[in-house]
Amino acid sequence: MSWHTYLLFVGASFLLSISPGPDMIYLLSRCVAQGPRAGVAASLGINLGCYVHLLAAITGLSAILMTSALAFTIVKWAGAAYLIYLGISALLDRSNVQLTSSKLRGRSTRAIFLQGFISDVLNPKVAVFFLALLPQFVDQQAGNVIGQLLILGLTVNCIGLAVNLAMVALSGRISAKLREDELMAARLRKLMGVMFIGLGAKLAAERA
Template sequence: MSLHTYMLFVGASFVLCLVPGPDMLFLLGRTVAQGRTAGLCAALGINLGAYMHLLAAVTGLSALVLASATAFTAVKWVGAAYLLYLGLGALRSKGSIAFPVGDTRKKALRLIFWQGFLSDVLNPKVALFYIALLPQFMNAHDPSPVKHLIALGVTGNMVGIATSIIYVFLAAQMTSALRRNRAISSWLTKAMGALFVGLGFRLATEKI
């Protein structure tokens, strides 16, 4: 793999990260409603999920899932149901869901981290990215295809987490004043719930 090809992949990964997808909207929803720390936890969870997709792509699991209509549909519906569950939970909450201090805050942040992780892992479209895009930047006669596949995947994930962190900091800065108002904070929580519900319906109706 030449340096030119590698840089093309970096550029393509960056452009794709700029396109708002379910993961990006999830972390932005958390950031806007609950602040920078919540957004960062969501971003880290999503990034860990991306590494699980990379592992699945390297081992061939992603290809098996995408090749099977039944497996793809099952993963898609589980992911959609999970997003709907999160959205309805936020819509039913009373007031804002800002974090308290102490151990309760730590538990809430860990929960957001794993929610981000599951949101990414249960999105079959992410698996499609790894098995469809990455091979386009590899030579058919590459003597070390697995090594280069991993290198591209790790690079894409690093671009993804860097982009996510930038989005989180910008969104948190722009909405910090809104979260200090209890009424607006409560409205932001409901808006986040509606966003998650919308993402769930969107994922449920998507096709390969």
């Protein structure tokens, strides 16, 4: 895996992390409802859930690689197709971001952490995303595929945690922006969509 490939992955991970989604809405809602401490608990719970998906993805992809290099290539192609699908969906998405705090009851820090963890672990879209994204940046010719997957997974999870904690620190301003400026959220979704389509197209061009 070259530095160029890795930096491209970092950019994609950062863009994914700042794009509005269920995890961001949950942690910002907790911040608005109960303060930064609750937001930190939600962030840590969500991040721990991502490590469950990372472990599952590495285990599954490693098993596929040991079975057949061709099977691993097929998984990469299927993942590229899924990324393009996500990109098109993001470009066509016209839904509004809903950020509310009035319906959130006060909960203990532990309960908030567990809710963030469980909701992330039980989200099948996160699992599929890990399986789709990580293989696109693995260089099979470089060897040590498991090590590459681990580095990529740790990178995306660390970036996600850093972004989430930054959002907690700026929760008042960010949550207000998401409530008042739906255009900004829509632009982030479309930028993410273009990135995902580009990743899929890049893979297709390289393998043509």
